[in-house]
Amino acid sequence: MARVSTYLNFDRRTEEAFTFYRKVFGTEFEGPILGGHLLMGTDAPESMGLHVNTGNNVYIMLEPDTRAETDRLFAALAEGGKVDMPLQEMFWGDYYGSLRDRFGVQWMFNCTSKT
DSSP, X not given: OOOOEEEEEESSOHHHHHHHHHHHHTOOTTSOSSTTOXXXXXXXXXXXXXXOOXXXXXXXXXXXXXXXXXXXXXHHXXXXXXXXXXXXXXXXXXXXXXXXXXXXXXXXXXXXXXX
């Protein structure tokens, strides 16, 4: 079965980051984050010519089923990070917000549920 996953590179903080994500999403290291989406990552070793550059070109978009779950995940990922746009009702009718977590990973949230 085909699927899409997200692969993240970290500057020697992969274990710390994934321990944090495991707590936030309530999964094991082998488990998905939401809706079967697999989050993968590794340290980017400079010995292999890799350099981690945090930019604004990639976000992980989460669409939880409820606003309560959206609030919970947003607050957990924002801890130690920076909220770019607080969760709020948007003109298109959904509950939306965005943030950069403590590891520099950018997240967007969009919840269509009114409850």
